[in-house]
Amino acid sequence: xxxxxxxxxxxxxxxxxxxxxxxxxxxxxxxxxxxxxxxxxxxxxxxxxxxxxxxxxxxxxxxxxxxxxxxxxxxxxxxxxxxxxxxxxxxxxxxxxxxxxxxxxxxxxxxxxxxxxxxxxxxxxxxxxxxxxxxxxxxxxxxxxxxxxxxxxxxxxxxxxxxxxxxxxxxxxxxxxxxxxxxxxxxxxxxxxxxxxxxxxxxxxxxxxxxxxxxxxxxxxxxxxxxxxxxxxxxxxxxxxxxxxxxxxxxxxxxxxxxxxxxxxxxxxxxxxxxxxxxxxxxxxxxxxxxxxxxxxxxxxxxxxxxxxxxxxxxxxxxxxxxxxxxxxxxxxxxxxxxxxxxxxxxxxxxxxxxxxxxxxxxxxxxxxxxxxxxxxxxxxxxxxxxxxxxxxxxxxxxxxxxxxxxxxxxxxxxxxxxxxxxxxxxxxxxxxxxxxxxxxxxxxxxxxxxxxxxxxxxxxxxxxxxxxxxxxxxxxxxxxxxxxxxxxxxxxxxxxxxxxxxxxxxxxxxxxxxxxxxxxxxxxxxxxxxxxxxxxxxxxxxxxxxxxxxxxxxxxxxxxxxxxxxxxxxxxxxxxxxxxxxxxxxxxxxxxxxxxxxxxxxxxxxxxxxxxxxxxxxxxxxxxxxxxxxxxxxxxxxxxxxxxxxxxxxxxxx
Amino acid sequence: xxxxxxxxxxxxxxxxxxxxxxxxxxxxxxxxxxxxxxxxxxxxxxxxxxxxxxxxxxxxxxxxxxxxxxxxxxxxxxxxxxxxxxxxxxxxxxxxxxxxxxxxxxxxxxxxx
Numbered sequence: 001x002x003x004x005x006x007x008x009x010x011x012x013x014x015x016x017x018x019x020x021x022x023x024x025x026x027x028x029x030x031x032x033x034x035x036x037x038x039x040x041x042x043x044x045x046x047x048x049x050x051x052x053x054x055x056x057x058x059x060x061x062x063x064x065x066x067x068x069x070x071x072x073x074x075x076x077x078x079x080x081x082x083x084x085x086x087x088x089x090x091x092x093x094x095x096x097x098x099x100x101x102x103x104x105x106x107x108x109x110x111x112x113x114x115x116x117x118x119x120x121x122x123x124x125x126x127x128x129x130x131x132x133x134x135x136x137x138x139x140x141x142x143x144x145x146x147x148x149x150x151x152x153x154x155x156x157x158x159x160x161x162x163x164x165x166x167x168x169x170x171x172x173x174x175x176x177x178x179x180x181x182x183x184x185x186x187x188x189x190x191x192x193x194x195x196x197x198x199x200x201x202x203x204x205x206x207x208x209x210x211x212x213x214x215x216x217x218x219x220x221x222x223x224x225x226x227x228x229x230x231x232x233x234x235x236x237x238x239x240x241x242x243x244x245x246x247x248x249x250x251x252x253x254x255x256x257x258x259x260x261x262x263x264x265x266x267x268x269x270x271x272x273x274x275x276x277x278x279x280x281x282x283x284x285x286x287x288x289x290x291x292x293x294x295x296x297x298x299x300x301x302x303x304x305x306x307x308x309x310x311x312x313x314x315x316x317x318x319x320x321x322x323x324x325x326x327x328x329x330x331x332x333x334x335x336x337x338x339x340x341x342x343x344x345x346x347x348x349x350x351x352x353x354x355x356x357x358x359x360x361x362x363x364x365x366x367x368x369x370x371x372x373x374x375x376x377x378x379x380x381x382x383x384x385x386x387x388x389x390x391x392x393x394x395x396x397x398x399x400x401x402x403x404x405x406x407x408x409x410x411x412x413x414x415x416x417x418x419x420x421x422x423x424x425x426x427x428x429x430x431x432x433x434x435x436x437x438x439x440x441x442x443x444x445x446x447x448x449x450x451x452x453x454x455x456x457x458x459x460x461x462x463x464x465x466x467x468x469x470x471x472x473x474x475x476x477x478x479x480x481x482x483x484x485x486x487x488x489x490x491x492x493x494x495x496x497x498x499x500x501x502x503x504x505x506x507x508x509x510x511x512x513x514x515x516x517x518x519x520x521x522x523x524x525x526x527x528x529x530x531x532x533x534x535x536x537x538x539x540x541x542x543x544x545x546x547x548x549x550x551x552x553x554x555x556x557x558x559x560x561x562x563x564x565x566x567x568x569x570x571x572x573x574x575x576x577x578x579x580x581x582x583x584x585x586x587x588x589x590x591x592x593x594x595x596x597x598x599x600x601x602x603x604x605x606x607x608x609x610x611x612x613x614x615x616x617x618x619x620x621x622x623x624x625x626x627x628x629x630x631x632x633x634x635x636x637x638x639x640x641x642x643x644x645x646x647x648x649x650x651x652x653x654x655x
Numbered sequence: 656x657x658x659x660x661x662x663x664x665x666x667x668x669x670x671x672x673x674x675x676x677x678x679x680x681x682x683x684x685x686x687x688x689x690x691x692x693x694x695x696x697x698x699x700x701x702x703x704x705x706x707x708x709x710x711x712x713x714x715x716x717x718x719x720x721x722x723x724x725x726x727x728x729x730x731x732x733x734x735x736x737x738x739x740x741x742x743x744x745x746x747x748x749x750x751x752x753x754x755x756x757x758x759x760x761x762x763x764x765x766x767x768x
Contacts (some may be wrong), residue, residue, distance in 0.1 A: 070738045075731045127732075152738035226743035482761055560766045612765040 059437070060147060061182040061213035063161050063174055065222040066432060071153055071161050072175065072267075074168070076145040078130035079123040084114045087140035097121070097141070100132055112140075123166075124148045149175075151267040157225045159280035160218070160259050160379070160430065163267040172270075172278060174216060174430065176380050181434060184213035212437040219255040219432045224248055227552045228258035232527065235545035236262045239510070239532035245282045245409045246528070246545065248553060251417045251521040253447035254426030256377070256410075257553075283377060286385045286406040287528070290493025291475075291538070292416075292513050293402025294350040298338060299419060299462045300365030301357045303454040309339045309461055313349045320348040322394045327351055327401075330492075343468040345475050345490060347401040354400025359391050362400065368453045369415040370425055371407050377428045383408045402493060413526045415453075416513050419463060420487070420521035422456040424449055463487050467518045479512055479543035481550050483561025487521075488514020488546065490538040495531065507531050512542035516550045522559055525549055602637035603630040603649050611649060620647070628653035 034042060063072035080101075087093055094109035101108070101122050111119055123146060125133075130143060149164045162173020170179035232246040248258040259282050265273040279285070301307045318332025329346050341349030354362055367373065372387035385407035388395060398404045410428055418425040427448040434443040454462075466487035470480040475490040495507035513526040527542040527549065535541065554561075601618075603611050611630060615622055620641060625648055632650040641647055739745075750756040 069741075070734070073731065073735050073738070075735060076728055150735055152735050153742045154739070154744075156742060156744065223743055230744075230747075483766070555764065609763070609765070616765050 059184070059212055060149065060164070060168060061184065061215040061435075061437070063182070064215060064217045065157075065220050065225075066218060067221065068217070069153075069222045071157055071218070071220075071222070072149060072151050074147045074149050077124040077127070077148045078134075078143040079146045080121040080125055080130070080133060081142050081144060082112055082119050082121050083117055083140045083142065084112050084119060085117055085140075087112050093138055093141065096136060096138065097133065100129060101125075153222065154266050154268065155264045156222060156229060157218075157220055157259070158264050158267045159261045159278075159282070160220060160225075160256075161267060163270045173280065173379060174218065177378050178216050178431065178434075182213045182216060185211045214437070214442055215435045215439075216431055217433040217435060218430055219250075219257065220259070220430065221257050221556075223556055224553050225258040225260065227556070228260040228549050229262070229264065231545045231548040231552075232260045232262045234548075235527065235529055235541060239529055239534065239536075239541040241510075241529045241533065241541070242531040243281070244527070244529045246549060247282055247409050247413045247526045248549060249413050249417055249428060249524045251420035251515050251524045252426070254414065254417065254428045255432070255447070256428055256430050257523070258549075259410075259430075280379060280381070282409045283379050284381045284383055284408070286383045286408045286411075287509050287530075288405065288493040288495070289402040289407055289412060290491035290509065290511065291345045291347075291402055292412060292489045292491035292511055293405065293407075294342060294345065294400070295419065295462060295466060295489045296366060296369050296371075296415060297350050297354050297357070297362065297400045298342060298465065299454055299458060300362055301353045302338075302461055303365065303458045304357055304361055306356045307338050307353055309337065309465060311338050312336065313338070313341065313346075313352050315341075315346045315348045318348070320351065322351070322397050325394050327394075327397060339465045339468055342465045342489065343471075343474045345469075350401040351397035354396050359396050362396065363387065363391070365453070366399075366405075368425070368451060369418060370411055370450065371405065371415065375408075375410055375414050375428050377410055378430050382410070385411055402491065409526055409528055412511075412513055413524050416489075416515060416526070417521075417524040418453050419459050419466075420515035420524050421459075423452055423454040423459040425451050425453050463515075463518055463521075466514065470514070475537070475539040476512055476514070476543045476546075478539060479514060479546045479550075481516060481547055481554070483563050484516050484550070484554065485518035485563060486514055486516045486547075486550065487518035488512055488543075490543060492536055492538045508536035510536050510538035510541040512538050512546045514546060514550075516554065517559065517562060519562065522557070523550065523553060525553075598641045600633065600635045600637060600639050600641050600647070603633050604637070606630050608651060623648040624651065625649065626651040626653075 059076075060074040062070050062074070064070055084090075090109055090112045094105050094112055097103070098105040098108050103122070108121070111121065121141070133141065134143060147168055149168055151158070151161060151163070158173075160173055162175035162177075163171055164175050165171050168183075170176040170182065175182065228246040228248055232244050235241075236244040244262045246258065246260040247256065249256050259280070261281050263277055265277050270278060298307070302309070312335050315329060315333040315336050317334055318329040320327045327347050329344075329348050331344055331346075333340070333344055333346060333349075336344060336346055336349050338349075338353065340346075341353070357365075366387055371385055374382045374384045376382075385405070387399075387405050391399065395404055414425065414428050427450050429445055429448070431445055433441055433445070436442050464487075466489055467485055468474050469476040469488050469490065470486040471477070476488050479488050479490075480486055489512070491509070491511040491513070493509045493511070494503040495509060496502070497504040497507070509528060509530055510532050511526065511528040513524070515521040515524040525546055527545040529538070529541045529545075532541040601614060603614070606614075607629060608624065608627060611622070611624065623646060628651045630649050631652045634648050635641065635645060
């Protein structure tokens with residue numbers, strides 16, 4: 001009995017031992033199978049389940065003006081999509097979403113009923129709309145952040161900045177030319193997620209870094225661009241013209257400060273405009289320059305040494321027959337010096353100078369000025385203009401005064417800048433710097449010399465001649481800017497009729513191109529008005545816009561006049577009652593401060609304008625603190641100005 | 656019998672297995688095991704707690720990162736809005752139409768060198 005019990009106990013021990021042993025072996029076997037044999041496959045499967053791929057879309061870089069003001073910026077906005085297969089209550093979902101999105105209910109229901117797994121409902125939703133829909137937690141409705149390009153200055157510099165498509169790839173302007181720089185590269189990140197699908201940050205493993213787009217800093221100045229656009233629009237509207245262009249360039253460097261087209265467009269809604277409105281005509285279109293071209297003929301002749309400024313030409317009283325054609329001058333003259341040929345814009349005089357220079361030399365000089373070839377400005381679609389290879393008949397004569405050649409506005413301004421800066425042709429450019437996403441400079445573009453075209457002496461002679469255009473009796477007097485010497489040239493060119501391929505009797509291009517201040521040029525400005533109605537002369541339609549752009553830009557850039565101004569500021573003459581200071585007190589008030597020498601006048605009670613007038617008259621520099629009426633000054637009235645003490649006046653706003 | 660008892664005394668009245676000495680040993684082992692188990696439990700609980708805490712903190716980091724991203728986005732939007740409000744065309748329109756201002760004429764501009 002005892003043995004039997006012992007035996008049974010032993011059997012049980014063996015059975016349980018065997019059971020556990022087998023179980024252990026099974027576990028070990030299974031572990032071997034899973035951990036060793038199936039390892040790779042299962043790891044992949046697990047990663048798929050708890051890892052999440054997040055695409056890292058790089059933010060497109062900004063486009064900034066030279067002062068850092070954004071001209072184009074990207075922000076992320078939510079786009080709403082639907083997964084129709086997951087939506088059970090199509091009618092209900094459509095009824096809820098339709099009023100929020102402003103889409104007709106039937107249209108939305110049709111979208112939600114599509115036999116697709118994905119469809120866009122509305123892209124780039126305003127944040128509040130997106131939040132409202134998100135809060136509803138509708139099944140089958142989702143959101144994805146998408147980058148949207150914004151142009152905060154709307155129409156300002158639209159043609160230069162360009163625009164992007166939905167991708168978002170650049171389609172025009174700087175956006176297109178520098179697309180690779182601005183766009184950056186897409187990357188992705190693998191994140192681990194918990195059972196609820198939430199991302200767990202610590203184990204994020206960036207597999208491929210996205211490189212954010214770089215920002216582009218332009219040479220453009222938003223304020224100068226606005227001035228140019230405003231004055232151009234005014235000139236085009238006043239002359240009932242078809243359109244116009246304006247360009248402001250730094251004469252010495254080739255930096256483009258403003259590039260305006262009219263009519264312009266809103267890059268935030270570019271699809272509403274025709275293709276012709278989207279084209280940057282300043283670089284993409286070429287036109288016959290007309291009389292502005294005479295400057296280059298005469299500069300070439302002076303450089304070649306075939307004429308001198310004082311040489312006199314017979315201008316045939318306005319009619320000059322060459323072969324079977326007759327050349328006319330709008331204002332007939334008998335004899336004119338080379339300088340006067342520019343001043344009065346004589347076609348006959350220019351043609352005769354062209355003949356003296358000869359076809360080959362003129363052609364070479366014109367090509368050296370950059371005509372007939374692209375300037376290389378950093379904008380897409382640049383036109384090279386056109387200069388004939390072989391000249392026949394009266395080509396030499398007509399080209400000498402700007403007919404039979406075509407050029408773009410950027411070529412014209414670049415070539416005039418060469419005269420302004422002493423004879424060096426500079427490469428025009430629009431991008432000054434490239435910054436990375438942290439604002440660090442990656443690349444800087446410096447002014448580039450293309451070639452020397454004419455000598456500084458010739459450039460100076462031509463500059464003096466161009467100054468006569470805006471002087472008394474010249475064709476461009478409306479371009480004269482008070483206080484500054486202005487050199488320029490008017491142009492009125494006939495347009496070729498696209499139907500008849502002959503010069504149109506009524507269609508003209510009026511232009512004015514010049515630089516200011518003529519003695520130390522800073523800015524080269526061109527204004528071109530396309531098909532003005534009524535009076536079509538460049539000196540009438542374009543010169544006033546040139547003047548306004550030059551005047552405002554010079555003031556903005558703080559370039560002070562170097563000539564006496566026509567105005568004579570008189571105390572209180574232009575001020576209203578409120579601005580006139582109270583009657584000065586008896587102690588030391590100087591009635592006419594201009595006669596007071598280096599003695600500090602009594603400024604107390606005077607308005608800032610009065611003080612400024614006195615300062616201008618006396619040529620004294622006083623530090624002005626505050627605004628309103630002068631209440632305190634140093635040194636006191638009647639004391640000598642100079643020494644080490646600072647000269648200042650404190651103002652306080654009048655009640 | 657008596658002889659047998661004398662001879663096989665240990666068999667007839669065997670001493671308790673282990674005796675007092677062994678019993679004290681058993682208590683030591685038990686104590687040791689208990690300590691080990693408690694330690695093991697504490698370590699296990701701590702491990703689990705730390706894992707939970709880690710996940711929780713990671714979730715917090717994710718949330719803060721999202722908030723940061725949202726704030727950056729908001730900042731970008733505000734900058735954009737500021738830029739659009741500062742456009743010269745808008746300022747000029749407001750100055751002229753709402754504030755009754757006008758551009759200064761040539762006589763009103765005084766250059767001070």
